[in-house]
Amino acid sequence: xxxxxxxxxxxxxxxxxxxxxxxxxxxxxxxxxxxxxxxxxxxxxxxxxxxxxxxxxxxxxxxxxxxxxxxxxxxxxxxxxxxxxxxxxxxxxxxxxxxxxxxxxxxxxxxxxxxxxxxxxxxxxxxxxxxxxxxxxxxxxxxxxxxxxxxxxxxxxxxxxxxxxxxxxxxxxxxxxxxxxxxx
Amino acid sequence: xxxxxxxxxxxxxxxxxxxxxxxxxxxxxxxxxxxxxxxxxxxxxxxxxxxxxxxxxxxxxxxxxxxxxxxxxxxxxxxxxxxxxxxxxxxxxxxxxxxxxxxxxxxxxxxxxxxxxxxxxxxxxxxxxxxxxxxxxxxxxxxxxxxxxxxxxxxxxxxxxxxxxxxxxxxxxxxxxxxxxxxxxxxxxxxxxxxxxxxxxxxxxxxxxxxxxxxxxxxxxxxxxxxxxxxxxxxxxxxxxxxxxxxxxxxxxxxxxxxxxxxxxxxxxxxxxxxxxxxxxxx
Numbered sequence: 001x002x003x004x005x006x007x008x009x010x011x012x013x014x015x016x017x018x019x020x021x022x023x024x025x026x027x028x029x030x031x032x033x034x035x036x037x038x039x040x041x042x043x044x045x046x047x048x049x050x051x052x053x054x055x056x057x058x059x060x061x062x063x064x065x066x067x068x069x070x071x072x073x074x075x076x077x078x079x080x081x082x083x084x085x086x087x088x089x090x091x092x093x094x095x096x097x098x099x100x101x102x103x104x105x106x107x108x109x110x111x112x113x114x115x116x117x118x119x120x121x122x123x124x125x126x127x128x129x130x131x132x133x134x135x136x137x138x139x140x141x142x143x144x145x146x147x148x149x150x151x152x153x154x155x156x157x158x159x160x161x162x163x164x165x166x167x168x169x170x171x172x173x174x175x176x177x178x179x180x181x182x183x184x
Numbered sequence: 185x186x187x188x189x190x191x192x193x194x195x196x197x198x199x200x201x202x203x204x205x206x207x208x209x210x211x212x213x214x215x216x217x218x219x220x221x222x223x224x225x226x227x228x229x230x231x232x233x234x235x236x237x238x239x240x241x242x243x244x245x246x247x248x249x250x251x252x253x254x255x256x257x258x259x260x261x262x263x264x265x266x267x268x269x270x271x272x273x274x275x276x277x278x279x280x281x282x283x284x285x286x287x288x289x290x291x292x293x294x295x296x297x298x299x300x301x302x303x304x305x306x307x308x309x310x311x312x313x314x315x316x317x318x319x320x321x322x323x324x325x326x327x328x329x330x331x332x333x334x335x336x337x338x339x340x341x342x343x344x345x346x347x348x349x350x351x352x353x354x355x356x357x358x359x360x361x362x363x364x365x366x367x368x369x370x371x372x373x374x375x376x377x378x379x380x381x382x383x384x385x386x387x388x389x390x391x392x393x394x395x396x397x398x399x400x401x402x403x404x405x406x407x408x409x410x411x412x413x414x415x416x417x418x419x420x421x422x423x424x425x426x427x428x429x430x431x432x433x434x435x436x437x438x439x440x441x442x443x444x445x446x447x448x449x450x451x452x453x454x455x456x457x458x459x460x461x462x463x464x465x466x467x
Contacts, residue, residue: 020236039368043380071377074229075368076332080342087333093232100234110376117230121242125224127193136375146375149413156452158198167222168245175241 010058017055021094027084028052034078034088044068064099070107112139122176125166188257189217192264199405201449205434212441213308226267229372243271244282250291257291262329262404265295269336295330296403301347314442316356319464323362323397324348327407355440362395371406386418389426399429412454429457
């Protein structure tokens with residue numbers, strides 16, 4: 001007997017994504033303009049138009065542990081071209097946030113990079129490139145990749161050794177406190 | 185003409201030559217830049233990954249400072265530009281959600297190419313050119329965030345911008361047509377998924393060479409850094425010697441407007457632009 005993969009639609013997930021993203025997800029009529037214009041599809045496990053349908057079907061786990069939501073580079077081509085004015089790139093943000101909260105992240109290095117970036121802002125009010133990269137490298141234990149490029153950057157004076165700290169950094173730090181779920 | 189200036193973190197770090205060349209161009213055409221007081225990072229490509237609120241609050245603080253200063257705000261980095269435009273729109277929509285201050289939007293946000301392309305400034309540039317860069321063939325590479333999404337950026341022609349192209353023609357450069365001017369180079373993944381960079385940026389190099397370009401010109405510090413620093417390894421992977429210098433539009437504008445010491449910028453480039461200039465008798 002042929003086996004069938006049965007999906008029981010779960011509208012709770014659609015409602016959760018819709019409320020977080022404020023996007024009219026159900027307007028999607030699968031024209032695939034998003035997927036056809038997306039430059040990252042070669043690195044994705046679920047195509048952008050499939051993401052739209054899977055949100056509607058409530059396929060929460062498949063989406064939140066997908067690579068797609070993390071390799072999306074936020075280039076906004078999909079959002080620019082969607083005939084129904086759905087901000088698909090912003091939906092990817094919402095899915096990444098939900099994935100982070102679920103603790104099941106398919107591309108942990110990408111998440112750690114953005115966490116290191118925000119930690120730098122939280123600390124100094126501005127990004128301190130050297131500190132941010134050091135934090136990222138330590139958190140991923142990916143210490144030796146890009147050594148040649150880094151040395152070349154030092155040689156060319158493209159990397160500053162001291163952070164640029166702003167006076168209003170306490171105000172900036174408080175912005176991080178106002179959040180649903182904090183970044184470290 | 186006096187404008188507020190938000191350099192952003194990159195221009196105080198890796199992209200210092202972008203900052204210096206913007207100042208040089210402004211100096212040559214009498215634009216007075218006033219750096220925004222105590223500006224903070226806009227959150228760039230990271231804040232919206234993790235927290236939508238933070239992605240507004242960080243740039244909103246800068247927009248409130250700009251509002252108090254009450255002048256147009258020039259923003260060279262497309263990532264910052266997009267974030268600040270987003271905050272400007274959210275502040276206009278519901279100011280009380282973000283601040284106790286009043287907000288009318290007295291500091292319109294402009295990005296570099298669109299700013300210098302404005303009629304009176306473009307005319308001034310044409311007037312002040314002392315050293316046209318004749319004979320150099322280039323492709324203009326706009327990338328993503330200065331154009332998309334048009335709802336935020338207010339870009340006039342997000343699929344086919346022409347601002348940088350017209351600026352380059354004004355200083356004597358031959359602009360080669362190509363269809364990759366707003367394709368993504370992948371820069372935000374440069375530390376995390378190098379394989380993706382190699383594909384996206386490699387395709388851009390192939391297309392630039394096919395278009396007959398001898399160099400690429402951009403107005404984005406992430407794109408410049410990515411295309412410049414990753415080019416050698418992509419050459420090795422694809423077995424193609426591209427040798428394409430990647431310029432900031434303002435480096436070339438400044439050079440054409442008579443900047444005396446552009447050499448200090450060329451030393452910052454991984455792909456050395458000096459042979460190209462020598463070849464064209466521009467050095």
